[in-house]
């Protein structure tokens with residue numbers, strides 16, 4: 150059995166909706182049937198076979214070899230199987246995902262894993278705004294699963310997040326962890342303005358002291374938190390290359406808030422994470 | 429061009445035709461009598477054994493204006509899963525409870541509807557409402573101007589101004605906004621809300637203006653009647669949704685002293701206060717009052733189970749209901765001191781006692797009001813349910829067994845406290861044709877709609893007979909709008925632009941002097957810009973303005 154592989158014949162002129170191509174939806178389809186699936190591309194629609202060169206025979210494992218920014222909603226609502234992407238995976242990657250695995254060698258756009266409730270997404274490069282966040286109008290962001298961003302994340306990461314884990318190895322844009330309801334957001338690099346803005350509960354772990362912690366957070370001083378040791382051990386165990394997490398200590402400076410929203414969340418700034426990740 | 433529908437089984441209550449087999453003829457979009465035998469017929473549709481009615485008319489559906497757009501903005505989740513791809517002939521769109529304007533038109537046409545009336549057009553918002561409805565394709569549109577909470581009228585009433593001036597003001601507003609009728613929502617209550625009153629019963633005075641809802645109601649009902657506007661004052665009464673509000677509704681009927689009145693979404697106004705839960709059905713009493721007062725007509729505002737959104741000008745009510753928002757978000761706002769607007773998403777559940785009883789109350793009203801000419805089929809779209817549930821509602825009315833089956837699924841206490849399972853009336857096709865076509869057309873004074881007689885516009889729906897009325901009414905075989913075939917097998921095949929229906933009551937120009945002073949002092953726009961010109965209205969994209977005559981009384 151080999152992965153069902155999609156190779157773009159040419160760059161789409163406008164956004165291409167790939168929500169129809171998930172392992173669960175393709176399961177049991179022959180290659181011919183897959184090629185006949187209609188995809189929305191802007192105002193028009195086209196056959197998978199006309200847009201992509203398709204090969205392989207295991208629809209539970211999909212591969213997109215030269216993904217581009219025009220992609221939207223790849224892996225939407227998927228519950229199982231695996232999608233591997235090379236290139237830029239576009240906006241809404243893994244939105245409302247419930248299970249399975251998405252790995253991207255490259256980067257992704259906005260709303261990565263927005264509203265997801267299970268499964269895992271890992272991208273090696275940068276992600277756009279609103280990762281694991283609430284899409285417009287939704288009352289909560291991701292409610293389970295985990296997201297790993299190897300590069301930097303855009304603004305509003307984990308906005309209204311309710312459960313699950315987001316790990317950003319690089320920096321995060323403004324308002325990371327805004328309006329968080331619960332869950333864990335770990336940023337090894339630098340967090341910018343408004344981190345934790347309006348958060349109710351949940352934990353934001355920062356590898357470095359940000360330039361500003363919002364004034365509506367209470368400085369609780371230095372603490373030793375055994376939970377951190379567990380978190381780092383679990384992270385280190387999850388992937389070999391995260392082995393260095395084991396060396397992080399459990400000491401952190403704790404800020405509680407956001408008091409402006411009656412929040413009881415926390416920002417934990419690690420005191421012993423100076424050993425930066427190996428590239 | 430002469431077109432024949434051959435072998436139709438016609439239901440045309442306006443002409444007393446109840447299932448007669450006959451041929452229908454259309455010449456250039458107008459119904460004509462059978463031509464001489466040797467006349468050349470350009471096209472014949474074989475509709476043998478198929479049921480043919482005039483296009484349906486929705487007398488009360490919120491399809492345009494500020495609140496609908498606010499509901500759309502508030503609920504992206506009502507749109508994202510319901511995206512509709514465009515095609516060379518149809519526009520793209522989305523939405524379930526509050527679809528985008530184009531989708532609204534397509535879905536209505538696909539159910540055989542050819543005219544829709546927006547009941548709550550705030551005069552200050554009229555321009556936007558018309559522009560938006562011009563983008564509701566195929567169906568004709570019209571709107572009722574919302575009065576009774578506007579500062580100007582309340583000042584007039586507080587100042588004990590004579591009825592003549594009030595009539596002039598009402599007529600001026602109807603002309604300036606190209607309205608087809610006049611509606612009042614929670615008379616005075618929306619305004620009172622802004623003065624921190626949280627309820628306002630029929631005889632309670634508005635704290636600021638000192639005017640009672642009864643006073644407002646009488647003044648407006650009289651104005652509409654004396655100006656000769658065809659459709660009687662369209663009333664969304666006080667205390668919507670409040671247990672025990674049936675008393676208020678009965679008092680409202682008595683308050684107008686025999687003047688014609690249309691009570692809208694009466695289901696929400698027919699609640700008693702009996703039983704352990706302090707909430708019961710008073711549908712029987714309301715139905716009795718409707719039966720014995722020929723000046724009263726109603727539409728039901730049936731609740732159907734599922735997710736929807738309530739959008740109303742009644743800020744007082746919506747603020748009261750905000751706790752029940754599902755999903756948990758809501759909006760209440762003032763609009764130009766004219767009235768208000770409240771949007772609260774809502775999920776009607778069959779296992780919830782109150783929702784289940786609301787469902788029963790609506791059906792009890794349908795089944796106990798005897799005269800189908802005075803009761804219209806509505807869900808108060810989207811407040812009781814999206815309009816796309818109409819076919820199912822029709823089946824509930826026509827099919828006792830189906831009703832019983834549904835009744836078995838609802839909250840058992842609600843079931844027990846309702847008399848619904850003892851009501852064995854089943855609506856006939858003729859009665860459905862009356863309540864969805866002939867009666868609304870008559871109430872609205874649309875002379876060329878709602879029937880298939882000589883001179884009528886060729887708005888025609890052809891149904892494939894089916895014992896399952898839901899299936900039959902959700903997928904007409906053919907729908908013609910002004911003679912153009914727009915739907916085949918329940919799918920839009922051609923999009924057209926409908927007309928806008930309006931009425932033009934006469935008034936004394938003197939009112940403009942008073943209004944101009946008022947506008948210059950208080951309003952955000954000038955009098956001249958407030959008024960919408962006919963050219964401007966047509967520029968929004970309607971095919972014509974159909975002006976209906978007034979008969980001053």
Ligand SMILES: [Zn+2]
Pocket residue numbers: 488490547692693808811
């Ligand atoms: Zn309404």
